[in-house]
Amino acid sequence: MNIFNYITIASTVIAIILILLQTRGASLGAGMGGGGEVNTVRRGSDKSLHQITVVVVLIFGLSLILGILA
Numbered sequence: 001m002n003i004f005n006y007i008t009i010a011s012t013v014i015a016i017i018l019i020l021l022q023t024r025g026a027s028l029g030a031g032m033g034g035g036g037e038v039n040t041v042r043r044g045s046d047k048s049l050h051q052i053t054v055v056v057v058l059i060f061g062l063s064l065i066l067g068i069l070a
Helices: 003-021 028-034 045-069
Strands: none
Touching: 003 045
8 A cells, every 4th residue: 555545544534524523503404404594604613624624625635646646
């Protein structure tokens, strides 16, 4: 196994955890699209968590592509 495989596995686990930590509403129905908010603004730790998730998913994608090419 090369380094890209380890990076892919680690970023997958981290991305799953970060996605599950993000909340859209207080109930299960809100998670399924039944929330009352149409437009929401991310603030504070929610914004930071979202930005970190985007970076980790980008790392996942790049490591996957580079692992295939290597």
